[in-house]
Amino acid sequence: MKKMTFLLSVMMFIMAQVYAQKESKTLVAYFSATGNTRTAAKEIAKQKKAVLWEIEPSEHYTAEDLNWRNKQSRSSKEMSDAEARPSIKQCTNIMPYDTIYVGFPIWWGICPRIINSWIDNNLEQLESKTLVPFATSGSSGIDGAVNYLKKTYPTLTWQKGILKK
Numbered sequence: 001m002k003k004m005t006f007l008l009s010v011m012m013f014i015m016a017q018v019y020a021q022k023e024s025k026t027l028v029a030y031f032s033a034t035g036n037t038r039t040a041a042k043e044i045a046k047q048k049k050a051v052l053w054e055i056e057p058s059e060h061y062t063a064e065d066l067n068w069r070n071k072q073s074r075s076s077k078e079m080s081d082a083e084a085r086p087s088i089k090q091c092t093n094i095m096p097y098d099t100i101y102v103g104f105p106i107w108w109g110i111c112p113r114i115i116n117s118w119i120d121n122n123l124e125q126l127e128s129k130t131l132v133p134f135a136t137s138g139s140s141g142i143d144g145a146v147n148y149l150k151k152t153y154p155t156l157t158w159q160k161g162i163l164k165k
């Protein structure tokens, strides 16, 4: 009898794990320099019952780095160089997910180059996923960013972008 109860518990545990894995097939991966996109990402993750992942730069962006009025600031230098790929702190395990929401603040009308770094790092695996771009911005729309992503990564499956307030 004890053996039976034990076996049943093990089976229930395995079933719960399988069910949990099925439930969390959506990932929300985002970069946020000042917190707005983080708030939006948390909201989407809650709505979609998705796993949340922050794409963190190896080197944190300071306020001076983010000064778009200064042509010599880090963000200005990165955005004026299409090949810039700022390094990322930690790699993401995207294997378990079918749909990935990719979030970022709009910088210079498109996505920050760290998003390119993240995509480049995961390119092969991303080819089998559905990608949903989302962004926050001061006033720009997201279409320019989505067109840029489609053009830069034509082998990936991009869905319509979502601009969060």
Ligand SMILES: Cc1cc2nc3c(=O)[nH]c(=O)nc-3n(C[C@H](O)[C@H](O)[C@H](O)COP(=O)(O)O)c2cc1C
Binding pocket: 031, 032, 033, 034, 035, 036, 037, 038, 066, 067, 068, 075, 076, 104, 105, 106, 107, 108, 109, 110, 136, 137, 138, 139, 140, 141
């Ligand atoms: C370097 C830089 C460039 C930006 N470029 C734009 C832009 O082209 N259009 C726009 O509407 N907002 C622009 N913004 C504003 C951000 O998109 C907006 O504040 C965003 O919500 C910040 O998100 P975060 O808090 O997640 O970093 C820019 C901000 C920075 C720091």
